[in-house]
Amino acid sequence: MTGEDAAEHAAKMARIKAARERMMAQRQDEKGLVIVHTGSGKGKSSAGFGMIFRAIAHGMRCAVVQFIKGARDTGERRLIEAHFPHLCRFHTMGEGFTWETQDKARDIAAARAGWDKAKGLIRDPALRMVLLDEINIALRYDYLDIAEVLAFLRDEKPPMTHVVLTGRNAKPELIDFADLVTEMTLVKHPFRSGIKAQAGVEF
Amino acid sequence: MTGEDAAEHAAKMARIKAARERMMAQRQDEKGLVIVHTGSGKGKSSAGFGMIFRAIAHGMRCAVVQFIKGARDTGERRLIEAHFPHLCRFHTMGEGFTWETQDKARDIAAARAGWDKAKGLIRDPALRMVLLDEINIALRYDYLDIAEVLAFLRDEKPPMTHVVLTGRNAKPELIDFADLVTEMTLVKHPFRSGIKAQAGVEF
Numbered sequence: 001m002t003g004e005d006a007a008e009h010a011a012k013m014a015r016i017k018a019a020r021e022r023m024m025a026q027r028q029d030e031k032g033l034v035i036v037h038t039g040s041g042k043g044k045s046s047a048g049f050g051m052i053f054r055a056i057a058h059g060m061r062c063a064v065v066q067f068i069k070g071a072r073d074t075g076e077r078r079l080i081e082a083h084f085p086h087l088c089r090f091h092t093m094g095e096g097f098t099w100e101t102q103d104k105a106r107d108i109a110a111a112r113a114g115w116d117k118a119k120g121l122i123r124d125p126a127l128r129m130v131l132l133d134e135i136n137i138a139l140r141y142d143y144l145d146i147a148e149v150l151a152f153l154r155d156e157k158p159p160m161t162h163v164v165l166t167g168r169n170a171k172p173e174l175i176d177f178a179d180l181v182t183e184m185t186l187v188k189h190p191f192r193s194g195i196k197a198q199a200g201v202e203f
Numbered sequence: 204m205t206g207e208d209a210a211e212h213a214a215k216m217a218r219i220k221a222a223r224e225r226m227m228a229q230r231q232d233e234k235g236l237v238i239v240h241t242g243s244g245k246g247k248s249s250a251g252f253g254m255i256f257r258a259i260a261h262g263m264r265c266a267v268v269q270f271i272k273g274a275r276d277t278g279e280r281r282l283i284e285a286h287f288p289h290l291c292r293f294h295t296m297g298e299g300f301t302w303e304t305q306d307k308a309r310d311i312a313a314a315r316a317g318w319d320k321a322k323g324l325i326r327d328p329a330l331r332m333v334l335l336d337e338i339n340i341a342l343r344y345d346y347l348d349i350a351e352v353l354a355f356l357r358d359e360k361p362p363m364t365h366v367v368l369t370g371r372n373a374k375p376e377l378i379d380f381a382d383l384v385t386e387m388t389l390v391k392h393p394f395r396s397g398i399k400a401q402a403g404v405e406f
Contacts, residue, residue, distance in 0.1 A: 009307045030401055041385040043240060043250035046257070050249030051404070053256050057278030058402050075260030083286050104212045162404060180404070181391040182244040187384035198233055201254070201365060201383070 032128075032161040033179040034153055038136060038170035041184035048131045048166045049076050056080075056087050060128040063089040063121040067114045067167075068134040089127075091117050111143035125158040136167025139174065146171045153177070235331075235364040236382040237356055241339060241373035244387035251334045251369045252279050259283075259290050263331040266292040266324040270317045270370075271337040292330075294320050314346035328361040339370025342377065349374045356380070 035051075037044035055062045064080070080088045093114030114135075121130050138144045150173060157163060165174065175181050238254075240247035258265045267283070283291045296317030317338075324333050341347045353376060360366060368377065378384050 006307060033401075033404060035404070036390075037246060039388070041387075042383065043246055043253075043385050043387065046253030047246030047250040047387075048253070049256065050246075050251070050253035053252065053282060054249070054278050057282040060402070075257050079256060079260040104209060162401075175390065178391060180245065182246050183388040183390050184244075184246065184250075185242070185386040185388055187239075187378065187386050188381060189383055198236075198365075201236060201238070 030160075032157065032159055032163070034157075034177060035162060035164045036136075036170050036174060036178045036181045037164070037166045037184060038168055038175075038181070039183035039185050040168050041186040042189075043184045044166045044168070045133050047182070047184075048133055048164050051162075051164060052076075052080075052088060052129065052131050055129045056084050059087070061087055061126050062129040062131070063127050064091070064131045064133060065114055065118045065121065065135075066090075066092040066133045067111060067138050089121065091121075093117065107141075108143045111138035114138070115144050115149070119152060119156070122152075122157055122161060122163060125161065127161060129162040129164065131164045132166070134167045135165050136170045136174070139171050140167075140169045146173050150174065150177050233363075235360065235362055235366070237360075237380060238365060238367045239339075239373050239377060239381045239384045240367070240369040240387060241371055241378075241384070242386035242388050243371050244389040245392075246387045247369045247371070248336050250385075250387075251336055251367050254365075254367060255279075255283075255291060255332065255334050258332045259287050262290070264290055264329050265332040265334070266330050267294070267334045267336060268317055268321045268324065268338075269293075269295040269336045270314060270341050292324065294324075296320065310344075311346045314341035317341070318347050318352070322355060322359070325355075325360055325364060325366060328364065330364060332365040332367065334367045335369070337370045338368050339373045339377070342374050343370075343372045349376050353377065353380050 037047055049064075052062055052064060064076075066077075074092075077090050077092065080090055091114070093110050115138075118130065118132055118135075121127055135144070135149075139146050139149065153163060154177070165178075170181070240250055252267075255265055255267060267279075269280075277295075280293050280295065283293055294317070296313050318341075321333065321335055321338075324330055338347070338352075342349050342352065356366060357380070368381075373384070
């Protein structure tokens with residue numbers, strides 16, 4: 001790199017830095033967010049659990065409700081219960097994917113029980129983050145009423161609590177309501193080349 | 204739900220279950236994957252760290268190289284070093300975002316040092332997963348040579364090791380080469396409504 005290149009680069013980076021600092025200075029508010037991870041790609045739940053571990057790293061109290069038992073291995077649950085039981089509560093509801101159970105009435109009852117548990121956790125202002133893992137599947141099949149869930153988040157969520165909702169096919173009403181929405185898009189998947197689900201990757 | 208509805212539902216779910224079982228039976232191979240999280244949305248690094256915590260939960264040895272210091276808070280690092288130093292090694296390279304340093308030569312040197320460290324970790328067959336956090340930024344600016352990185356992954360990565368590469372603007376050559384690629388797409392972001400970066404969400 002010539003001296004001129006380096007000077008040009010430094011000037012460009014200084015402009016980016018100044019613009020970034022102006023932008024950050026305009027952001028003053030802090031509030032608990034409603035965060036959605038949706039889409040057919042991978043990483044929706046992994047990113048949710050990544051946020052939970054980051055909350056734990058900050059010493060923030062938090063909780064997880066898994067709406068679909070069997071959707072994930074129990075690895076995260078074991079790790080959290082073994083190392084961080086004082087910071088993170090963990091509840092697994094449901095009986096497995098709907099195509100495993102073939103019993104709609106039981107799935108509905110499990111979803112409702114999960115939501116009742118979730119409401120109690122979200123109402124507790126000591127908890128700073130609550131992950132509702134795979135709740136979008138229960139909402140999509142109308143096992144839970146989307147209007148009821150949104151009214152609860154609007155009226156009863158403490159202002160500083162973050163609630164993270166994951167699962168594909170998030171309802172449009174939830175996307176409208178949320179503060180932060182990320183869609184995980186599948187670009188390429190090894191299942192298509194005959195590779196099976198593996199520890200550490202899929203579960 | 205009437206009895207007929209329930210019977211119809213059960214039959215439909217049984218068909219889905221049978222199709223799923225046929226599909227899973229065709230997937231026999233297990234191998235270490237090259238996994239990319241890219242896109243301008245959130246969750247790329249969080250999902251990477253979620254995978255690292257899941258690997259830890261399975262007792263799999265793993266490692267993290269952070270290519271951009273200051274891109275993230277040190278929360279995950281503190282948590283891993285305090286609780287799981289026997290399972291996960293952690294290295295932070297670099298001096299911060301390029302617009303913070305304004306020194307291209309130093310950034311290049313930091314990226315190269317990070318890649319040298321990464322190569323040593325990936326070569327160690329005892330490690331089952333290596334996260335190269337934000338390496339895509341170093342590749343995008345050609346601080347690292349994409350051809351060299353791909354040749355190394357092809358020729359020297361042990362067959363069972365998963366390597367996860369994160370960061371926006373993944374190079375097309377990397378996407379072509381990878382086994383599993385997810386694009387995190389920004390649907391909605393609270394910065395746009397004046398909300399500042401917050402602990403547990405952004406860092």
